[in-house]
Amino acid sequence: MNAFYNKEGVGDTLLISLQDVSREQAGFEKHGDVVKIYNKETKETTGFNIFNASSYLTIAEKGPVALSETFVQDVNEILNRSGIEEKLTVDLSPKFVVGYIESKEKHPNADKLSICQVNTGDETVQIVCGAPNVDQGQKVVVAKVGAVMPSGLVIKDAELRGVASSGMICSAKELDLPDAPKEKGILVLEGEYEAGEPFQF
Template sequence: MNAFYNKEGVGDTLLISLKDAAREEISYEREGDVARIFNKETKETTGFNIFNVSSYLQIEDNGPVALSETFVQDVNEILNRNGVSETLTVDLSPKFVVGHVESKEKHPNADKLNICQVNVGEETLQIVCGAPNVDKGQKVVVAKVGAVMPSGLVIKDAELRGVPSSGMICSAKELALPDAPQEKGILVLEDSREAGEAFQF
């Protein structure tokens, strides 16, 4: 689940995305201030637009909205008040974490890409990375699937040149850190950080 709010650019509407869907696949139905967006064929809900949201909820964010248990409870209450029976649940585990690069091998179909196995605590993710400085043994910042980058990019499972990739190893620039170097390359952390630990920025 991702939420987005930009009163200046979009108006007083909270946009909630649950699943990706092509524009031609979706349809809408409206109950009060809530528009449910769903897949025409499967009828599965892919998102909600909540209009006049400031009459229900104060949102300080401008862009991606930080998710919390309280925020999700508030949204569920708005849905309920507008006659929508669905209840949203959200995975609130950290999406930016410290990763330990356990192995690196060349991508078979791309000279500048490497296939990395990255330990992020409870699991090891396969991540295809194009940074010239990535190497085995490093502690790095991993944006897991579902993370929303400062640019607004949502991290998804992908396939790069035929190889599955789950997540992204981040540079300081991609994380919008102050004084980030302009040259290409991932951010390498001090070795004392624990794999799986949340990365705050």
Template sequence: MNVFYNKEGIGDVLLVQLQTETPEKIDPEQFGDITLIKDAEGKIAGFNVFNASSYTDLAGGQQVEVSEKLVTSLQNALAKNGVDFTLEVDFSPKFVVGFVEAKEKHPNADKLNVCQVAVGDEEKLQIVCGAPNVEQGQKVVVAKVGAVMPSGMVIRDAELRGVASTGMICSAKELALPNAPEVKGILVLSEDAETGSAFEVKA
């Protein structure tokens, strides 16, 4: 779940995104202060909360941190407006330290590599990476599916030249880190960085 609030830009409205993919069919339904947005299959893809500041404390102009307190406030807002829907939220970090276990050349693209990346708790991701400096044995920053980059881009499952890619290995510039180098390449962390641990990224 991703939550956005920009009072100056769009008013006192909280935008809640439940799916990483933009629904092909947007079919809104209004319930008081809640507008439900459904996909082509009728599943709730997201919702907007109008008069949002009356339901929860918010800071404007940025992505809102998804916390248990916020989810409780949103659940209460849904209930108060007659929406019978239970929020199921993954609170695990979306930016984590990864370990590149293997790197192979992409079969259909000379400048791409297919990496097998451990991200903790025996979880491994296959990530297609075009950075020239990616190598086996590195500790890197991985944006998992559902992560929102500082640019506003949402990380989704993808297929690059016929190869599945889940997540992204990030550069310092993509993470909006201070003094990020202009040269193309991923951010390589120190060897003592703990695989699977959260990496703080400011929205």
């Protein structure tokens, strides 16, 4: 589950995405201020748009909304009051964590891509990375599958030139950090960081 709110850019609408659906496949049901979006083929719910969101919730963020148990309870209450019986559940494990690059090898089908095995604390994931400065032995910031980048991009399992990739090794610019360097390259962490610890930004 991902939530996005930008009153200036989008209007007073909270966008909740549960899974992807193409415009052709999407169906809509209106329940007062809530629009339920579903896949017409599978009938699965893929998201909700909550209009006049500020009359129901106080949302401080501009962009991706930090998920919490309280936020999910509040949204479930709004859905319930609108006559929708579904309940949302959420994975609250951190989605931006410190990763340790255990190995790096050249991508067989792309000169500028590297295949990295990255320890994220509870598991080692394979991430295909195009940064010129990525290397074995670095501590980096990993956006895990399910993370929402500051740009609104949702990180998903992917395949890059035939090689599976689960997550993204981030640059300072992608994390929207102040004073991010102009040059291309991932953010390499210096100092006492442990693989798997949440990265706050």
